[in-house]
Amino acid sequence: MTSTSASQSVPPDQGVEFEYALQVAAEIAAHSPSSHNCQPWGVGWARSETARHTAAALLGEPVEQTRAGYRHAAHDEGEYLILALDRERQLTSLPSHEVEMLISCGAYGEILLRALAAQGWRADRFRSVDPAPTARGPEDESAGLIFGDRWPDAWVPLCVVRLRHAHPSSGDLAELHDTVRARHTNRGPYDPDSIAPAVLAELSTSRSGLSSFRAAFESGSEVTVRHVVADAERAAVADLVSRYGGRDFSHSLAWRETHSFIRRDEADAEARGDGFTLGQLFGQLSPPRRVGMRIALAPTTMRILRHVGYHRLLARQLAAMVRRSPATVALCFADEAPDAESVVLGGAVLADYWLGATRAGLVLHPVSVILQHDDARTELEQRLGLPGRAFFVSRLGRAITAFPPSHRLAASGALRLV
Known part of the structure; x- marks a missing residue:
């Protein structure tokens, strides 16, 4: 094609x-x-x-x-x-x-x-x-x-x-x-002012965009959208990020895989069509700092630096950003062990939510590390009283600085005549 x-x-x-x-x-x-x-x-x-x-x-x-x-x-x-x-x-x-x-x-x-x-x-x-x-x-x-x-x-x-x-x-x-082109992850600081309750209510209940999947099948478990805005609850999420966020960097196999998606520069990212650049991870960097970050994030360096707590420092920095964000959003399956159909539907709900947030002038920054290990995810669900299994957690707010969108593979590469 x-x-x-x-x-x-x-x-x-x-x-x-x-x-x-x-x-x-x-x-x-x-x-x-x-x-x-x-x-x-x-x-x-x-x-x-x-x-x-x-x-x-x-x-x-x-x-x-x-x-x-x-x-x-x-x-x-x-x-x-x-x-x-x-x-x-x-x-x-x-x-x-x-x-x-x-x-x-x-x-x-x-x-x-x-x-x-x-x-x-x-x-x-x-x-x-x-x-x-x-x-x-x-x-x-x-x-x-x-x-x-x-x-x-x-x-x-x-x-x-x-x-x-x-x-x-x-x-x-x-x-x-x-809207789809405007939607992308923004890992920068967010405006600390609270988001209007009416906006959050609309994002929690609007499902008009799910007609494509909803009208096509009869089953599938419900997905709950929960916004975390109270100071104590946002602090609880930040605490979990601080405690568990270092696993993203200290887990050798997981970090090596993550690092394989960090592209050398914009030209490399454009040529490959996937992954992300340091600019998409940390915002605008000076040339010396870019070189320094590239060295510090290398799997070999990270394996050495974790012995002096570098992974915990990175986790605390992420936790501070979570704490200063006006809201965190969690999407949850009703079923603790959803089947594949329900999980695919969850992806449809996520797309619907993220596009709605984009239209409302909001940006997201997923904090996946507290979901990728059962003990951290379970503690998150218990501390927030989430109604089921969380499958998506993200910072939510209005961007202060713009972050560049990531490059994509040719659309035709995902299509096959069969």
């Missing part, structure tokens, strides 16, 4: 070709959030008879066998997409990364489907696929699902979606494009 810029005008009539609409949507969704900006997603467009038969069968569509093969009731009316996790791009150093990767894929899927809906392609059927690896077989619907020879070996299918052409959604494609 060839790449098409989302900035190009979309034909105003209802007959937008699906291939064009998918390319435009992928350009927008490429700017979805993901841990370390690793972008671990993929989307297969079912075009072969094998892939379409598998997708239709999974969705429970009536299948009629004829002399020419199989015929599906919706064969000529819909398009099928398969959202996948790309194992070659996922983080693997911690067990918790498995959930983070599914969250990232769910966020990408939500933005992709919302961009398609804005062009008149609405999701009306959804079926989750168990991502647990199993041996492939013609009758084993939990294994590679026989989407055909063109299905990438490294891709693990997560869900199948059917889309049908309809009137474009009320969401404006240009507005969605601009």
